[in-house]
Amino acid sequence: MQEWNNETVVEIFPAIWDGFLVVLQVTLVAGIIAVLLGLLVAIGERSGPPWLKRVLSGFFQFIRNTPLLVQVLFVWTATSLYINPEWTAFAVGSAVLGVHYASYTSESYRAGIEAIPKGQWEAATALSLPTHRVWGAIILPQMLRRSTAAVANWVIAMFKEVPTLFAIGVLEMIAQAQKYQGQNYTGVVEGYTIAGILFLAASYPVAVAARRLENRLAKSHF
Amino acid sequence: MDFQAVIDSLPRYAEPLLVTIQVTVASAALALLVAFALGLMTSSKHLVVRTPARVVVEFFRGSSVVVQLFWFAIAMPVILGIQFDYAIAAAIIALALNYGSYSSEVVRSAIASVPKGQLEACTALNFTPIQRMRLVILPQAWPEMIPSLCSFAIMLLKASALVSLISVTDITRMATLIGGQGGGVNQLPHLALILVIYFVLAWLIWNGMRALERKAKRGVGIDAKLPKNRAIDAPAAAAGGGGAA
Numbered sequence: 001m002q003e004w005n006n007e008t009v010v011e012i013f014p015a016i017w018d019g020f021l022v023v024l025q026v027t028l029v030a031g032i033i034a035v036l037l038g039l040l041v042a043i044g045e046r047s048g049p050p051w052l053k054r055v056l057s058g059f060f061q062f063i064r065n066t067p068l069l070v071q072v073l074f075v076w077t078a079t080s081l082y083i084n085p086e087w088t089a090f091a092v093g094s095a096v097l098g099v100h101y102a103s104y105t106s107e108s109y110r111a112g113i114e115a116i117p118k119g120q121w122e123a124a125t126a127l128s129l130p131t132h133r134v135w136g137a138i139i140l141p142q143m144l145r146r147s148t149a150a151v152a153n154w155v156i157a158m159f160k161e162v163p164t165l166f167a168i169g170v171l172e173m174i175a176q177a178q179k180y181q182g183q184n185y186t187g188v189v190e191g192y193t194i195a196g197i198l199f200l201a202a203s204y205p206v207a208v209a210a211r212r213l214e215n216r217l218a219k220s221h222f
Numbered sequence: 223m224d225f226q227a228v229i230d231s232l233p234r235y236a237e238p239l240l241v242t243i244q245v246t247v248a249s250a251a252l253a254l255l256v257a258f259a260l261g262l263m264t265s266s267k268h269l270v271v272r273t274p275a276r277v278v279v280e281f282f283r284g285s286s287v288v289v290q291l292f293w294f295a296i297a298m299p300v301i302l303g304i305q306f307d308y309a310i311a312a313a314i315i316a317l318a319l320n321y322g323s324y325s326s327e328v329v330r331s332a333i334a335s336v337p338k339g340q341l342e343a344c345t346a347l348n349f350t351p352i353q354r355m356r357l358v359i360l361p362q363a364w365p366e367m368i369p370s371l372c373s374f375a376i377m378l379l380k381a382s383a384l385v386s387l388i389s390v391t392d393i394t395r396m397a398t399l400i401g402g403q404g405g406g407v408n409q410l411p412h413l414a415l416i417l418v419i420y421f422v423l424a425w426l427i428w429n430g431m432r433a434l435e436r437k438a439k440r441g442v443g444i445d446a447k448l449p450k451n452r453a454i455d456a457p458a459a460a461a462g463g464g465g466a467a
Contacts, residue, residue, distance in 0.1 A: 003300060004300060004301055062417075062421055065376060065380075065420070065421050065424035065425070066380065066417045066420045066421050066424070067379075067380040067381070067382075067383035067384075067394065067420055068380065068383075069383045069384055069386070069387075069394060070383055070394055070397075070413055070416055070417055070420065071417070073394075073398065073409075073413055074410065074413040074414065074417065077401075077409045077410050077413065078410060081407065081410070160285065160286040160287065160288075161286065161287075161288070162286075163286050163288035163289055164288055164384065166288075166387075167387060173289070174288065174289065174292055188292075188296055188297065189296065189297040189300045189301065190297075192289060192292045192293045192296060192297045193293065193297055193301070195286075195289045196285045196286070196289045196290065196293055197285075199284065199285035199286045199289060200281070200284040200285045203284050203285070204280065204284045207283075207284070
């Protein structure tokens with residue numbers, strides 16, 4: 001049985017911090033994918049041809065209702081066996097995480113689109129605006145204000161799911177703690193605790209900021 | 223890829239499938255209990271009741287469920303001296319506390335959404351606080367909670383795959399164990415198989431919750447005709463918006 005050791009805390013901290021930086025990097029890459037892809041999917045589901053709508057909604061429904069961990073393992077196995085073994089766990093993991101959360105953000109965008117009064121669409125049609133103007137000048141500016149807070153919340157949720165990627169060897173905090181344990185026969189207890197505290201310290205201020213943003217956008221009239 | 227091998231190995235998934243269902247159902251039941259306890263506490267007007275509940279909620283929502291799982295299974299026995307006999311117990315408790323904290327917001331906001339006139343009527347009828355909660359508030363708040371609780375139940379099912387990382391043999395671990403033999407070349411069909419199993423389980427949860435919602439709405443005289451939704455629907459706004467931390 002291991003015991004809590006303050007010296008280990010000091011020794012392991014740099015490794016866990018490195019893991020934390022990896023978590024932030026993954027969050028950045030996957031966050032960009034989730035935010036942009038989610039938007040594209042929402043637009044495609046709204047105004048794409050019928051076959052595209054069906055494919056998109058079926059695919060993302062499947063993604064949304066199956067575990068991230070299994071998806072990550074599946075894609076990682078597939079890429080390393082059949083596509084390109086050179087691709088790093090970081091790249092593959094970030095991509096899968098981004099697509100997984102795009103399945104959630106697209107729903108937030110969809111809700112934002114559906115909340116736009118029908119008259120806006122009709123006016124755009126009446127003015128016979130080209131499609132890119134309808135979206136760019138009318139729908140997107142209104143919808144983004146409604147969706148931003150919800151999408152931000154999904155990105156925060158995603159940030160907290162990054163440690164799942166340790167299953168394919170991304171060196172985030174759990175993996176760093178286990179690596180340290182492997183070399184020194186101690187450290188997981190302290191490592192996991194530090195990891196939890198770092199998550200709390202990082203996500204709480206962001207969550208508070210997101211809540212404020214939500215309130216501010218809710219107040220601004222549109 | 224050898225599909226015959228996958229079909230032959232199906233019986234080996236029977237027991238892990240039970241483990242997955244067990245973890246999901248047990249932690250969902252416990253999470254519901256936690257959600258109601260914390261949700262009622264955070265709805266309280268007394269600061270001494272509200273504050274500790276808020277701290278617990280923010281604590282569990284603020285950090286990662288993966289880290290919490292490892293912490294409960296490995297670090298907590300050392301730090302607090304609480305040792306579970308089985309890793310599965312630690313997993314169930316970690317998942318229940320995490321998702322219970324998220325769901326407590328659903329409970330809280332559903333209680334807050336009961337029209338004020340109802341509460342005034344309770345005062346006029348001289349109901350005790352317990353009567354008010356049991357007879358008036360909860361029957362109306364409950365149908366409002368179900369769609370969001372359904373989203374969380376499906377998320378819980380998805381999170382149950384994480385228990386494989388602390389050596390609990392659920393279907394995910396079974397797939398990596400069987401598929402991992404021979405250098406992992408056969409892993410793909412096994413992982414595909416369990417993805418489908420998870421999807422079917424999510425579909426079952428979704429259908430069950432829809433039926434429950436219809437029944438609950440009928441119970442308080444709300445028209446049971448629900449808006450026609452897409453098959454398995456996305457988490458309602460409450461899950462995205464409420465899942466702040």
